[in-house]
Amino acid sequence: MGAAKQALRATASQAPGVSMADNGLDRALPAQQAAAGRKVLPIVEGAVLITALILPLVLQDYLTVFATRVIILALFALSFDLVWGYAGIMSFGQALFFGSAGYGVALMARDLKITSIFLVLPAGTLIGLATSLLLGGFLLLGRHPSSVIFVALGTLTGSYAADRLARGWYYLGGQNGIPSIPSMSLGSYDITEGPVYYYFALGILVVVYLLCRFLVRSQFGLALAGLRENEQRIAFFGYKAQHLKAIVFAAGGTIAGLAGSLYAFHEGFVWPNMVGVVISTQVVLYVLFGGSGTLIGAVIGAVIIEGVSFWLSDNYRDIWPILLGVLLLLVILFRPLGLISFVLGERERVGSFGVTRKEKRNAAP
């Protein structure tokens, strides 16, 4: 049985491009092929998780600090992937929620001396939720369905305006931002950068990842699949397409807010770029590079782009941005579905949403 399964997997992975046509010829295989093919994603997810768990044990301290930053950026990438990769909303201003939350918790720590983890993280998350609800409500819930361009420009403008506001407002520290934010505290213990912060951030990333995974594989995830493929069609089924979009947009904003607050305390300062176009663009690149529409793709994209930039800037001090740009272009040109598409077929990426085998067993007495 094991050998047969492996053989099936081999045939499925050898010819991902023609599998659709093949399905027309052989009726017995598709279900099994799908079942066999579905195995790739959990393997990738498991491998990434194990790597992430052992990383601080083998890295030097300053690299663990860098890795923590990457973990937090991966969390931020998830928020954009949910919004763009799953709901098809082109949010070019995702940093608005990331940065607003960062500034929010920085002000709490500076002016109110509140650093308790139980207060600052929920507050940052709420700031992300509130700003994304406001902007999302305005951009997505109009009388008529809003176009992709309208939403892209609207979010971009929001992010740009916030950047200018932060630069010009003395209370927010102007160009310099807010430096030396005190550490986040848990009781009398300060969570400072290093392995503790790393594992804490990783824990949050895993929990949020699992929540997103649950969401995108649910019937709600099926509705999102319909939404990103043909919004008008599903409105004619009776879906409130714009509401669905606003909900996902707000969920993305919430996650971005959580990531922003973690980032602010980890770096110890916030600065205008954090709400602006630079970080907004960076997160788009993470997701396109890794593979939008898969959660693990967003994580891998963040890790690889950050890792490669780090390495390049160390070794090719003068020309590294050019090298990075060329690499990004190559991937986007030749692998529009991102790096993940090297191992993941189209069918598995989209997934299926019917009853699981377990549910079927429970239903049939």
Place this chain on the structure above:
Amino acid sequence: MPLLEATGIVKVFGKLTALDGAALTVGENEFHGLIGPNGSGKSTLMKCVAGAEMPTQGKVSFVNRDITLLSPTERARAGMSLKFQITSVLPTLTLYDNILLALQAQSSLFDLVFSRTRGVLHDQVMRMLSQFRLADHAHDAAAALSHGQQQWLEIAMALAAKPRLLLLDEPTGGMSLEERRVTGELLQPIKQHCSLVIVEHDLDFIRDICDRLTVIDQGRVLASGTVAEIQANKSVQEIYLRRA
């Protein structure tokens, strides 16, 4: 009281008057054909009924309710369903998921997030698939289907939510003769619970399955009545002769 009543529908696109006081009345469990020469405005009339276009003037009422200005979502929730002229099944999803997507459209957000309805809907999905002879392909991507099969899938999706009225815009477009015959057979059983409006060029197909016909010409109703009445109608014969 008829199920659907559209009266005095005017639709102007810039300088072009596509509809000039057209009307359409459909009773319960009635198969109603909407015919007319190319450019007569029948597709536009269908769109005004479905909510894809808003009429410039006129009134559409459905199940005793004025729906003229309701959005497509609200019309769907009131029991109206539409199959587009261009097939718009979701190609990357499996057939199973295409049907489930249509069936779960009115589930609450809570039920969707916690996947509470898919267990209940499983049997309905399989029933729809086998009714439209697609059960063998349940787990294939919809893109792998033939054109005719995609049309059937689309009709199955439009019927999934048990509408009171189904609007079909050229359901047999691009189909072979055999596929047309099967489409007719597939549509017969739904008469027990659903009315139908069909826009169609294939007059033989229309004659076989419809109870009543409305003929549109130049944005106005030329004639409306049973199939026999329309066939005997002089002015209808004239336009079809003139254009043929």
